Amino acid sequence: MATKTFGSGLLNGDFNPKNKDEPGDDNLWSSILAQVQNSNSNKLPSNKNILVLGDNESGKTTLIAKLQGVEDPKKGSGLEYAYIDVRDDDRDDQTRLSVWILDGDPGHANLLKFALNNERFPHTLVVLVAAMTTPWAILDQLQFWSRVLGEHIDKLSRETDSFKQMWQDCRQQIMKKWQDYTEPGDDLDPGSPMRRTSHNLEEEGIDNLPLPDGVLTTNLGLDIVVVIAKTDYMSTLEKDFDYRDEHFDFMQQWIRKFCLQYGAGLFYTSVKEDKNCDLLYKYLTHRIYSLPFKTPALVVEKDAVLIPAGWDNMKKISILYENLQSMKPDDYYRDVIVQPPSHRKGVTKQTEVVAEDEQVFLARQQEALMGLKDPANRSPATRNQASTGPIIQVASPNKKLDPKGTGTTPSGEGVLANFFNSLLHKKIGTSPGGPGSPGSVGVSPIKADAGTVDKNTMRNDAAAELDRITKTKKIPPIDLDSSTES
Numbered sequence: 001m002a003t004k005t006f007g008s009g010l011l012n013g014d015f016n017p018k019n020k021d022e023p024g025d026d027n028l029w030s031s032i033l034a035q036v037q038n039s040n041s042n043k044l045p046s047n048k049n050i051l052v053l054g055d056n057e058s059g060k061t062t063l064i065a066k067l068q069g070v071e072d073p074k075k076g077s078g079l080e081y082a083y084i085d086v087r088d089d090d091r092d093d094q095t096r097l098s099v100w101i102l103d104g105d106p107g108h109a110n111l112l113k114f115a116l117n118n119e120r121f122p123h124t125l126v127v128l129v130a131a132m133t134t135p136w137a138i139l140d141q142l143q144f145w146s147r148v149l150g151e152h153i154d155k156l157s158r159e160t161d162s163f164k165q166m167w168q169d170c171r172q173q174i175m176k177k178w179q180d181y182t183e184p185g186d187d188l189d190p191g192s193p194m195r196r197t198s199h200n201l202e203e204e205g206i207d208n209l210p211l212p213d214g215v216l217t218t219n220l221g222l223d224i225v226v227v228i229a230k231t232d233y234m235s236t237l238e239k240d241f242d243y244r245d246e247h248f249d250f251m252q253q254w255i256r257k258f259c260l261q262y263g264a265g266l267f268y269t270s271v272k273e274d275k276n277c278d279l280l281y282k283y284l285t286h287r288i289y290s291l292p293f294k295t296p297a298l299v300v301e302k303d304a305v306l307i308p309a310g311w312d313n314m315k316k317i318s319i320l321y322e323n324l325q326s327m328k329p330d331d332y333y334r335d336v337i338v339q340p341p342s343h344r345k346g347v348t349k350q351t352e353v354v355a356e357d358e359q360v361f362l363a364r365q366q367e368a369l370m371g372l373k374d375p376a377n378r379s380p381a382t383r384n385q386a387s388t389g390p391i392i393q394v395a396s397p398n399k400k401l402d403p404k405g406t407g408t409t410p411s412g413e414g415v416l417a418n419f420f421n422s423l424l425h426k427k428i429g430t431s432p433g434g435p436g437s438p439g440s441v442g443v444s445p446i447k448a449d450a451g452t453v454d455k456n457t458m459r460n461d462a463a464a465e466l467d468r469i470t471k472t473k474k475i476p477p478i479d480l481d482s483s484t485e486s
Contacts, residue, residue, distance in 0.1 A: 053126065067277065112148075125284065130142055146220075224265075246323050270303065
């Protein structure tokens with residue numbers, strides 16, 4: 001044999017035929033080659049994938065960044081790609097686990113064809129993510145994305161006949177994984193009931209146990225893990241929205257029923273408080289690479305639930321019913337977990353704002369500037385915009401004059417008002433065009449009454465008032481005679 005030709009005796013130059021019967025030398029190279037072949041076959045595969053589905057703001061990108069060990073995740077759009085470094089210390093091997101994160105906008109569902117196709121389907125695990133920040137929407141979101149996933153699988157099955165057989169094989173594997181689940185520690189105890197059952201089935205050649213009620217009623221042929229993220233928000237729900245333990249138990253029993261339907265595992269996680277994130281990483285590598293996972297189901301802490309696929313059943317779920325006092329287990333989910341008005345987003349129609357043409361805007365500003373420099377060139381609109389100075393009210397000439405100043409205006413102002421009104425009367429009376437002339441536009445004709453207004457008395461009063469103002473404010477005196485005669 002060729003392996004004997006390369007024995008240690010030949011290399012040392014002292015080949016002895018009697019050595020061929022010695023077990024240590026005969027199969028030396030055979031055992032080395034066998035070890036190399038076995039190590040190659042035991043290497044972690046590099047074609048495994050995780051597909052992450054869920055609504056926007058459910059924490060998908062942040063969760064995957066936590067599993068990656070990335071502190072500052074960068075959110076993309078459409079279909080994101082990332083990878084997680086996976087290491088097996090027992091075999092001193094490592095590989096990269098591909099992660100595809102689909103945008104929460106249903107309009108991007110057509111991108112599933114790039115992440116989940118015929119080639120990747122047998123090597124893909126699906127993570128459905130919903131957030132505790134919107135507990136009223138959790139069940140709707142899980143059902144929606146599972147429906148999107150099912151419709152995509154139906155489309156794949158219609159496209160190729162080869163997919164149908166492969167899909168049936170994957171469904172059988174999912175069923176077998178559920179049935180083969182054992183509690184951590186039972187695999188080491190051959191006397192445990194679970195081990196005895198599996199052993200008897202193997203001896204009898206029975207491949208499948210009848211599944212319990214509600215289990216894998218919708219078998220998509222994919223390993224599924226449901227993640228309820230942001231469970232640290234539960235304290236806010238208790239404080240601000242009056243949530244009680246029975247509300248969380250009601251939610252949990254509905255979520256666990258959904259997981260039974262799809263044969264999924266369940267994890268409550270909080271990246272903020274680092275709850276169950278490490279265990280989720282170990283569980284994913286366990287389901288994908290068959291690495292050990294020795295953590296039992298955890299259902300005591302309401303914000304850190306952990307239920308491996310295959311552990312749960314309706315009998316265990318019914319334990320939660322005991323705490324439901326003001327509600328029933330079969331009540332409609334949204335009737336019990338009601339969305340508060342503060343979280344309801346009204347449909348607001350956004351008005352489209354069209355920007356003014358740049359040249360039109362500049363021309364209008366130029367016109368305004370030119371109008372400020374030369375009032376004669378102002379357009380009516382510009383004049384209206386420019387006339388923003390103080391407005392001085394002048395007493396109406398139709399009012400009866402009060403020489404004593406005992407009216408509504410102060411005495412000093414009343415005197416001056418009477419004086420200047422007399423000037424208006426004089427201008428109107430002497431206007432050649434009369435009331436209809438250009439000089440009298442907007443001014444009502446006034447009849448002078450000599451008995452009512454004494455011009456000489458008014459002039460003297462006005463002079464006295466101006467003299468008083470001059471003394472107090474140091475204003476140069478005005479020649480009343482020249483002003484009235486001009």
